Amino acid sequence: MRRLSLLAIPALAVAGMACAQSPAATDGIAKADFQSMLRARMLKADTDGDGRISAAEWSAAAKARGKGRMGDRVFSRMDANGNGFIEAAELDAIAAKRFDKRDVDHDGRLSGDERKAMVDEMREKAGA
Structure with a gap:
């Protein structure tokens, strides 16, 4: 069984959060919002609060x-x-x-179908 990379786990969570948000659920999610959610999720490892993740924190x-x-x-x-x-x-x-790869219609937003495809692909790679 393959494991999700550490980046895939937060991205999977971000994709799930994006699917659940009401405005994004109908209009899709913009790249800046996707980046912001992933950044916030990953920076939880920043235990000293300096805005970056050291090798020790990671x-x-x-x-x-x-x-x-x-x-x-x-x-x-x-x-x-x-x-x-x-x-x-x-x-x-x-x-x-990651966003650009998943934005298959190149409209600058991840639709519900595009987000679902991303989540499904990550789950499949994880063997779930």
Whole structure:
């Protein structure tokens, strides 16, 4: 069985939250809103409140989720500038890439069907 990456778990939760929001449920969710929700969810690992996630904070969050060393590898991929921190701009870039991939009609919003497809794909990859 494949495991969800640490990024996929919050993204799955963000997609679920987006599906449940009333305005977004009918109109879709904009990229900026998707980025904001993912950023807020991921920054919960920022235990010192400096607005970025250190390798130590990420490692602690990964271990709390039972991901251990896998979490360290994910951190390295997410730390695009290699400064030892995952910053809001890096999270926004990841969310934008994920959004663009899922916005199949390229209208700048994730419709209910597009969000459902994203959630279904992540669940399938997780073996759920």
